Amino acid sequence: MQPIYLPQLLKAPNQSEHLEINQLIEGLETLTPVRGELLVTHQGNYLEVSGTVETITTLVCHRCLQHYNHRLKVEKTELIWLNAAESEFPDSGEKELLGDEGTETLAPDGYFEPDLWVYEQLSLELPLQQICGENCPGIVQPQQTEDPKIDSRWAGLEALKQQIMNHEQ
Numbered sequence: 164m165q166p167i168y169l170p171q172l173l174k175a176p177n178q179s180e181h182l183e184i185n186q187l188i189e190g191l192e193t194l195t196p197v198r199g200e201l202l203v204t205h206q207g208n209y210l211e212v213s214g215t216v217e218t219i220t221t222l223v224c225h226r227c228l229q230h231y232n233h234r235l236k237v238e239k240t241e242l243i244w245l246n247a248a249e250s251e252f253p254d255s256g257e258k259e260l261l262g263d264e265g266t267e268t269l270a271p272d273g274y275f276e277p278d279l280w281v282y283e284q285l286s287l288e289l290p291l292q293q294i295c296g297e298n299c300p301g302i303v304q305p306q307q308t309e310d311p312k313i314d315s316r317w318a319g320l321e322a323l324k325q326q327i328m329n330h331e332q
C-alpha cells in the first residue's frame with residue numbers, strides 16, 4: 164500500500180481516502196493475505212483511521228511447540244494527532260518533553276503508512292498465551308535418561324569418563 168501524504172489528503176474529496184486491503188503484510192506470519200478496508204480521514208488537527216482487517220496467522224504453541232492457525236480480526240477507529248512539533252524538531256528529543264506516551268502523533272506534513280498501521284493493530288491482537296487448542300498434547304518432555312540423577316548435559320562427560328576408565332584397565 165502506498166503511504167498517504169497528509170497535505171495531499173487534505174485536497175482529496177471529503178479529506179479522506181478509502182483503501183481496500185488484500186495483501187501480505189511484511190513481518191507478519193500469515194497463512195492468508197490480510198483482507199479488509201481502511202478509511203483515513205483528515206480532520207484538521209488529527210487523523211481519523213477506521214479499519215476492519217482480518218487474517219489467519221501461523222503461531223507456535225507455547226506448550227507443545229506445534230504450529231497452529233489462529234484467526235485475527237481487528238475493528239478499530241484510532242485518532243492520530245497531527246503535531247507540528249514533530250516536523251519542526253525531528254531529532255531534538257523534544258518529543259519526550261511533550262509527554263503523553265502511547266498517544267500516536269504524526270507530522271502534519273508527513274505520511275500515514277497503512278501497512279504499518281495494519282501491522283501494529285494485528286500484532287496487538289496476538290494472544291499472549293499461545294495454546295494450539297483444547298486437544299493440545301501438552302508440554303513435550305525431554306527424553307529421560309536411565310539414571311535421573313545424571314543431568315543430560317553431563318551424560319556425554321559420564322560416557323567419556325567410562326571410556327577412559329575402561330582404557331586404563
Ligand SMILES: [Zn+2]
Pocket residue numbers: 224225226227228229294295296299300301
Ligand atoms: Zn499445543
